[in-house]
Amino acid sequence: MAYSADTIAALATPAGTSALALVRASGPRCPALVAEIFGAAPLPRQAVHGDYRNRAGALVDDVVYTFFAAPHSYTGEDLLEVSAHGSPLIAQFLLEDLCGRGCRPAEPGEFTKRAFLNGRMDLSQAEAVADLIGARSERALAAANQQLRGALGRRLQEMIDRLLDLVARVEAGLDFPDEDLPPADRAGLAAGLAGLRGEVDRLLATDRYGHVLRDGLKTVILGEPNAGKSSLLNRLLGRERALVSAEPGTTRDYLEEPVALGPHCIRLIDTAGLNPSPTPLERRGMAHTLARAAEADLVLLVLDATRPAPTLQPEVAARLTPATALVVVNKTDLPGPAAGPTLPPGLPVVRISALTGAGVDELVAAIVRHAESFRQEQGDELVAINARHATALREAKEHLCAAMEKLSEKSPAELLASDLRGALHAFGEIAGRIDNERVLDRIFANFCIGK
Numbered sequence: 234m235a236y237s238a239d240t241i242a243a244l245a246t247p248a249g250t251s252a253l254a255l256v257r258a259s260g261p262r263c264p265a266l267v268a269e270i271f272g273a274a275p276l277p278r279q280a281v282h283g284d285y286r287n288r289a290g291a292l293v294d295d296v297v298y299t300f301f302a303a304p305h306s307y308t309g310e311d312l313l314e315v316s317a318h319g320s321p322l323i324a325q326f327l328l329e330d331l332c333g334r335g336c337r338p339a340e341p342g343e344f345t346k347r348a349f350l351n352g353r354m355d356l357s358q359a360e361a362v363a364d365l366i367g368a369r370s371e372r373a374l375a376a377a378n379q380q381l382r383g384a385l386g387r388r389l390q391e392m393i394d395r396l397l398d399l400v401a402r403v404e405a406g407l408d409f410p411d412e413d414l415p416p417a418d419r420a421g422l423a424a425g426l427a428g429l430r431g432e433v434d435r436l437l438a439t440d441r442y443g444h445v446l447r448d449g450l451k452t453v454i455l456g457e458p459n460a461g462k463s464s465l466l467n468r469l470l471g472r473e474r475a476l477v478s479a480e481p482g483t484t485r486d487y488l489e490e491p492v493a494l495g496p497h498c499i500r501l502i503d504t505a506g507l508n509p510s511p512t513p514l515e516r517r518g519m520a521h522t523l524a525r526a527a528e529a530d531l532v533l534l535v536l537d538a539t540r541p542a543p544t545l546q547p548e549v550a551a552r553l554t555p556a557t558a559l560v561v562v563n564k565t566d567l568p569g570p571a572a573g574p575t576l577p578p579g580l581p582v583v584r585i586s587a588l589t590g591a592g593v594d595e596l597v598a599a600i601v602r603h604a605e606s607f608r609q610e611q612g613d614e615l616v617a618i619n620a621r622h623a624t625a626l627r628e629a630k631e632h633l634c635a636a637m638e639k640l641s642e643k644s645p646a647e648l649l650a651s652d653l654r655g656a657l658h659a660f661g662e663i664a665g666r667i668d669n670e671r672v673l674d675r676i677f678a679n680f681c682i683g684k
Contacts, residue, residue, distance in 0.1 A: 237310070237347060240266075242331040243339035244324050245683035251319030256327045257683060259344055262335050263311035267300050269334060275300035275313075285315065287330045294323045308344050309351025342680025349665060356665025357385045360619065363680055364447060371496035372604075373446040376615045384614040385622070386664055392432055393660050399425045400653045403646050419640060426637045429656075433630045435611065436618055442607040443617035445530060449491055449498035450604045453525045456535035457543040458506030461563035464587035465535060466490070466503040469597070487521050495601035502529070507543060523548055531603050532558040534577070538565045538584070542576065555579050556606075559599055563587050622663050629659035 240260025246253065258266060267275040271283045277300055285293045297316045306312035317323050332338065342363075349359045361380035368374040380386075399422055454462045467473050470492050488503040504522035523546070526532055532552060536542050545553070552558065559581050566586040576582055583599055585592035608615075618626065636652035 240336045241339035241343055242328055242336040243683035244328060248321060250321060254317050254319040254324040256315045256317065256324060257344065258313045258331055258336055259308040259310050259347060261311060263300065263313040266313055266334060271298065277302040285327065288333055293326050294318055308347040309353045310347060339682060341682055342677030342684060345680060345684055346677040355386045357663055358383060362684065369449065369491060370493055370498040373498065376446050376617045379615045384616055388616065389660055389664050392429060393657065395425060396429060396653060396657055400650065403650045403653060423637065423640055426633055430630060430633045433626050437623060437626050438609040439611065439617045440623045442609060443619050445604055445607050446617050449500035450530045451500050451528060452531045452533060452600065453502045453504060453529040454533045454535060455504060455526060456506065460535045460537045461587045462503050462535050465563065466501055468587045468590060468593055469501060487525055494597050497601060497604040499600060526552050531600065533561050534558055535561045535563050538562050539567050553577055553580060555581065559583065561585060561596060566591065625659045625662040629656045632656035632659065
């Protein structure tokens with residue numbers, strides 16, 4: 234266990250007025266803090282009611298405190314949690330008193346960082362804590378909970394165990410450098426490496442879904458001026474976020490708002506209309522529109538049911554495929570040509586009225602289905618890697634592919650072993666078996682104070 238000599242303290246609940254405020258301390262001084270402040274021996278894992286008195290003996294608040302003895306705590310160290318009334322002044326007085334008693338203010342994510350360093354969780358689980366706090370949808374919450382309970386860590390450990398077996402078989406041959414690996418051993422190694430590469434590919438396939446879970450499905454609303462894009466945004470949000478007017482070109486820049494649709498968070502982006510004869514200001518707005526469309530996970534092409542379909546710019550038309558776009562025929566409550574606008578071929582279509590709400594449920598269902606299409610089956614567990622995991626997995630795949638090539642070329646076992654060791658190191662970076670303080674600092678710096 235890598236216990237720290239420092240005792241840290243921080244507010245673990247959001248700053249501001251609330252019913253309760255939780256102040257947390259972790260480190261070797263925690264038993265002494267209980268004795269000094271409450272005049273009692275610490276009773277592990279028991280919530281105790283008491284008066285919190287500062288160093289001058291003045292009453293600060295009537296609190297409930299809980300002491301957790303190492304290693305059976307969140308951080309793996311002695312830990313004290315004080316639940317006080319949620320006055321910002323009380324929280325400030327508690328923290329000032331704890332710092333006066335030998336604690337120091339915690340850095341962002343330092344409690345979870347200590348939990349990782351003390352072996353209470355691997356690095357993928359530590360990252361899941363931040364995902365859990367930041368989850369904005371049912372699916373994101375489920376994925377974070379599964380990762381916090383070790384879903385990704387278990388998958389990686391199985392892969393590491395299989396790779397270690399291959400490393401042992403190759404390195405056993407290094408004792409006999411003049412002898413080539415038997416054909417049976419080579420066939421077994423090739424099968425093992427191919428299986429591991431397949432597992433890496435399956436995990437890498439969850440990268441896009443992880444992006445959707447953590448950041449929301451980036452959904453860009455495109456269309457000509459006055460097609461009803463802003464009305465659709467307001468309808469999906471359930472409130473008036475964008476100004477709506479019969480005058481074309483109301484939206485000159487893009488608006489972005491998150492909304493929970495079904496089990497997913499959707500980032501709706503309302504854009505400037507695609508005007509074939511734009512003013513200089515509209516031209517700047519359209520440039521933003523095209524940039525947002527290029528980054529979108531889904532494009533909603535809004536067409537006016539009462540008018541012919543507009544001629545789309547080539548860069549927009551190229552972005553509209555059945556896998557990336559959905560046509561939304563709006564204003565179906567108004568009279569118009571019987572045939573309606575000419576629709577782009579092959580694209581899924583939903584007919585709605587943003588004014589009355591007709592067809593909007595079907596549109597929401599189609600958007601949710603699109604979000605779900607990014608999910609890759611990984612058995613019973615919901616696994617979705619993040620960008621850091623993806624980088625390490627791609628590195629591991631490169632080493633595995635290099636090892637397979639060397640195996641087929643009958644290269645020396647030392648070179649094969651080197652590639653296998655490289656893949657092991659890449660797997661270890663995900664779980665956290667690395668000696669790189671800068672990587673750890675970068676990860677935990679994104680956490681909130683007190684976590």
